[in-house]
Amino acid sequence: xxxxxxxxxxxxxxxxxxxxxxxxxxxxxxxxxxxxxxYLGLYAGMTVSAxxxxxxxxxxxxxxxxxxxxILENNAVQTMASAGESxxxxxxxxxxxLLVMNIWTSIQWxxxxxxxxxxxxxxxMFTIALRRLFIVEEALPYPEGVACxxxxxAGEEGGDGALAxxxxxxxxxxxxxxxxxxxxTHHTVEGAVSFMSTRLYAGMDLxxxxxxxxxxxxxxxxxxxxxxxxxxxxxxxxxxxxxxxWPDTTSxxxxxxxxxxxxxxxxxxxxxxxxxIYTLWSMRKTxxxxxxxxFVKSEEGATELLRTEQDLPMNRVFMxxxxxxxxxxxxxxxATESFILAMAxxxxxxxxxxxxxxxxxxxxGVVGSSNSPVSGMTIATLLFTVGLVxxxxxxxxxxxxxxxxxxxxxIAAIVASSAAIAGDVMQDLKTGHMLGATPKRQQVAxxxxxxxxxxxxxxxxxxxxxxxxxxxxxxxxxxxxxxPDCTNALFAPQAELIGAIVQGAFGGDLNIQMVLLGAALAVxxxxxxxxxxxxxxxxxxxxxxxxxxMTGGIISHILLRSAHLRVDGVxxxxxxxxxxxxxxxxxxxxxxxxxxxxxxxxxxxxxIAVLIVxxxxxxxxxxxxxxxxxxxxxxxxxxxxxxxxxxxxxLPKGGSLAGDTVMIVADGFRRMIDSLALxxx
Numbered sequence: 001x002x003x004x005x006x007x008x009x010x011x012x013x014x015x016x017x018x019x020x021x022x023x024x025x026x027x028x029x030x031x032x033x034x035x036x037x038x039y040l041g042l043y044a045g046m047t048v049s050a051x052x053x054x055x056x057x058x059x060x061x062x063x064x065x066x067x068x069x070x071i072l073e074n075n076a077v078q079t080m081a082s083a084g085e086s087x088x089x090x091x092x093x094x095x096x097x098l099l100v101m102n103i104w105t106s107i108q109w110x111x112x113x114x115x116x117x118x119x120x121x122x123x124x125m126f127t128i129a130l131r132r133l134f135i136v137e138e139a140l141p142y143p144e145g146v147a148c149x150x151x152x153x154a155g156e157e158g159g160d161g162a163l164a165x166x167x168x169x170x171x172x173x174x175x176x177x178x179x180x181x182x183x184x185t186h187h188t189v190e191g192a193v194s195f196m197s198t199r200l201y202a203g204m205d206l207x208x209x210x211x212x213x214x215x216x217x218x219x220x221x222x223x224x225x226x227x228x229x230x231x232x233x234x235x236x237x238x239x240x241x242x243x244x245x246w247p248d249t250t251s252x253x254x255x256x257x258x259x260x261x262x263x264x265x266x267x268x269x270x271x272x273x274x275x276x277i278y279t280l281w282s283m284r285k286t287x288x289x290x291x292x293x294x295f296v297k298s299e300e301g302a303t304e305l306l307r308t309e310q311d312l313p314m315n316r317v318f319m320x321x322x323x324x325x326x327x328x329x330x331x332x333x334x335a336t337e338s339f340i341l342a343m344a345x346x347x348x349x350x351x352x353x354x355x356x357x358x359x360x361x362x363x364x365g366v367v368g369s370s371n372s373p374v375s376g377m378t379i380a381t382l383l384f385t386v387g388l389v390x391x392x393x394x395x396x397x398x399x400x401x402x403x404x405x406x407x408x409x410x411i412a413a414i415v416a417s418s419a420a421i422a423g424d425v426m427q428d429l430k431t432g433h434m435l436g437a438t439p440k441r442q443q444v445a446x447x448x449x450x451x452x453x454x455x456x457x458x459x460x461x462x463x464x465x466x467x468x469x470x471x472x473x474x475x476x477x478x479x480x481x482x483x484p485d486c487t488n489a490l491f492a493p494q495a496e497l498i499g500a501i502v503q504g505a506f507g508g509d510l511n512i513q514m515v516l517l518g519a520a521l522a523v524x525x526x527x528x529x530x531x532x533x534x535x536x537x538x539x540x541x542x543x544x545x546x547x548x549x550m551t552g553g554i555i556s557h558i559l560l561r562s563a564h565l566r567v568d569g570v571x572x573x574x575x576x577x578x579x580x581x582x583x584x585x586x587x588x589x590x591x592x593x594x595x596x597x598x599x600x601x602x603x604x605x606x607x608i609a610v611l612i613v614x615x616x617x618x619x620x621x622x623x624x625x626x627x628x629x630x631x632x633x634x635x636x637x638x639x640x641x642x643x644x645x646x647x648x649x650x651l652p653k654g655g656s657l658a659g660d661t662v663m664i665v666a667d668g669f670r671r672m673i674d675s676l677a678l679x680x681x
Contacts, residue, residue, distance in 0.1 A: 119417025172600020214552020222553025228538020270518025
């Protein structure tokens with residue numbers, strides 16, 4: 001990554017940047033990325049940054065259609081596309097909770113549009129005001145922004161990265177079509193057996209998107225998510241069944257899900273609440289540093305600004321922020337029909353939204369957007385919002401319970417959208433800063449991307465809800481005629497969590513005993529210095545979803561260690577610089593392929609949802625029957641093999657992957673035994 005200190009395009013050059021073709025392609029990709037991330041987030045509870053796949057797809061599209069494309073045009077396209085998918089992450093965490101609480105029976109397009117627009121624009125404007133501070137003066141690393149810069153430069157100078165992600169995108173789409181469209185195989189393979197007065201469960205969701213998520217997050221985070229799944233399904237559910245008895249269900253597997261849904265998932269709720277608060281507390285020094293710097297005005301010199309330092313005028317940015325707060329007040333007033341609560345909510349939002357936008361932008365600069373605790377910030381925001389609404393709406397105004405819950409979700413949803421977009425904006429602006437983009441033009445592109453995502457997210461959520469139902473709880477309240485058992489319902493774990501917290505806070509049926517157990521478990525995990533949020537998500541999700549994530553993490557670990565082995569000749573605790581660079585090459589290739597798999601399967605999932613709503617049953621039309629469980633596993637294993645084959649193209653020559661794997665596994669066991677021996681001493 002040479003030459004990162006100087007912009008790739010010098011300030012004195014003025015290449016094409018925010019052109020009409022860029023806007024059109026950016027809007028199209030923004031629609032696709034918003035839909036794909038909404039589907040993945042509701043399906044698995046996790047979202048993945050779209051900056052890199054958006055950058056590669058923009059290069060493919062623009063260079064196929066036009067010859068005189070500049071790297072800054074590609075950057076503007078990826079800026080718009082990634083803005084939409086980041087906004088989707090904030091919306092899907094909160095808005096579907098209104099379905100969970102039965103306040104809405106269907107997605108309301110207008111309210112969703114307003115929430116996404118206000119939250120997205122607030123987050124964007126606040127981070128525009130912080131760009132010079134965090135990116136220029138502080139020079140925070142923004143790892144994903146740097147990675148996106150490398151992808152764009154590689155495409156500009158020639159390389160096979162674009163070809164790799166194009167292959168992966170096609171393969172992911174084919175897999176999604178086969179499994180979810182034609183239903184050639186089961187999308188989940190699972191079973192349970194009786195064992196010594198209790199039961200044992202094993203299962204796996206057959207998803208290349210989840211496999212890719214595991215590769216991207218790495219073995220450490222993947223293993224903790226898997227540990228949470230094993231803790232929930234493998235320990236807590238059997239213990240509860242052994243002590244209190246198993247429900248009378250049609251199958252052993254169904255009994256597991258009944259206990260998990262009614263009891264054990266609330267352990268995940270308690271763990272996530274404590275974990276979210278602790279995550280913010282543990283980063284308090286970083287937060288205080290970021291906020292203190294945000295309020296310090298940078299000294300503007302009298303000399304003229306270079307093209308690469310021209311932001312949107314700050315006076316206009318703050319005027320827009322003020323206008324957005326006023327519009328938020330009117331929206332709250334219209335939605336809650338309470339002038340006082342609307343005023344309190346708007347003032348609260350103005351402070352909290354800036355706070356969390358600054359926090360998200362700063363933390364993303366230190367640890368990256370993927371590791372930024374947006375879920376934790378959303379939960380913390382929710383708890384503060386509950387306190388505000390309870391005091392103003394319940395104690396002083398005596399509002400009805402349903403109105404209190406609705407007001408709480410409206411306020412929290414806008415703040416969550418603001419925080420979700422902030423980290424992405426900073427990553428994109430970091431990419432632009434290193435490439436030599438004009439900040440004000442990139443900021444306009446960001447605004448266009450946010451507005452695109454805001455317009456699209458409501459119809460996408462409505463489409464998914466009508467096709468599958470968003471969340472098990474919402475499905476049980478209003479099941480589809482074709483799916484009365486809610487077997488195809490999307491999980492939407494964050495929305496379920498937020499709905500449970502709000503209902504419990506205002507006198508609902510929150511399973512307080514299990515929540516307290518989860519809180520105690522979170523404290524124990526914190527004491528053990530384990531990433532509590534990752535474990536909590538594993539508890540809150542079915543074990544089957546954790547297995548492909550863990551598989552992807554294992555693949556990532558083996559390939560990276562294989563690169564170390566082939567360069568150094570032995571497995572060292574501290575690999576050489578050459579080995580580390582070789583592993584980075586493998587990791588980058590795997591991330592590109594994984595991003596393509598995720599985008600392909602997710603986009604296909606949205607297209608299949610369109611067919612379901614249109615009453616087009618592909619298996620019935622083509623007379624396809626679903627393969628049995630062993631054949632379904634073999635089918636999935638073949639795609640795992642394709643993933644590995646594509647990723648290993650970046651490995652140094654020499655050796656075999658099978659031999660490397662044996663040595664890596666043996667080394668892992670040796671390290672584990674050595675660690676246990678040291679602990680005994």
